[in-house]
Amino acid sequence: MSTKAHAGRTNPRTTAAAGRKGRTGRPAGFSAVLEDALASVPDTERESFVLGVVGEDEDGLDRALWGPGPSPAERKAAALVNLRRQYQARRAVVEASLTRPEAAELLDVSEQAVLDRLKAGDLVGLKKGREWRLPSWQFSADSELGFVPGLARVSAVFAGGVVSLTEWALAPNSDLDGATPAEVLAAGHVDDVVRAARVGTAAAW
Structure with a gap:
């Protein structure tokens, strides 16, 4: 094919991408799209997702399709959105949780026994000030x-903290036939939940 003939052709992908870009050369609504995408990604997978999209130095991106990577201000805005979601999730978990005296009353044990269970990993908790x-x-x-059995085993393989674990434990899980991990643990099927936690951790990598 001659150089002249080749020059007369357009790349449909490039043309489509150019049509989605604003005057800055960045796709229109880039910040909003990035924020929405980040919000839809589980905490345990978010860092690898961001690096997979923008790269540490934007290496490997098709700039004709994606345009320039996000600016420092856009990266900061996206990070702030993520942090706000994490803090809101933590507050929601804390407010819906039991105090140590309440847990002791339910279990008919001392508050020290509850603390011992926390230290052993049989129970999980968050600190609000100095209180659990x-x-x-x-x-x-x-x-x-x-309380449900096997939490220490699940926590050992789960890639996340108590907030992420709580969100995961209460969400229907396809690896558990649509049941939640909390339900399956309560039924005593600890091995199944440990396996599901491992699958989720492997997927995050």
């Missing part, structure tokens, strides 16, 4: 000890 808050999903009247 224990997410309510881990308590089960149908369980022999009054």
Whole structure:
């Protein structure tokens, strides 16, 4: 093909991408799209998602399709959106959780026994100031000890903290036939939940 003939052709992908760009050369609504995308990605996968899209130095991007990477201001804005979501999620978990005296009353044990369970990993909790808050999903009247079994094993393989674990434990899980991890733990199927946690951790990498 001659150089002249080749020059007369247009790249449909480039043309389409150019049509989506604003005057700055960046796709229109870039910040909004980035924020929406980040909000839809689980906490445990968010860093790898961002690096996969923008790269540490924008290496490997098709700039004709994506345009320039986000500016420092856009990166900061996206990070702030992410942090706000994390803090809101933490506050929601804390407010819906039990205090140590409440947990002790439910389990008919001393507050020190609850603390011992926290230290052993049998229960999980968050600190609010100097006080513990224990997410309510881990308590089960149908369980022999009054709380779901196997939390220490699940926490050991779960890639995230108590807030992320709570969100995950209460969400229907396709690896558990649509049941939530909390429900499956309460039923005593610890191995199944540990396996699902491992699958989720592997997917995050």
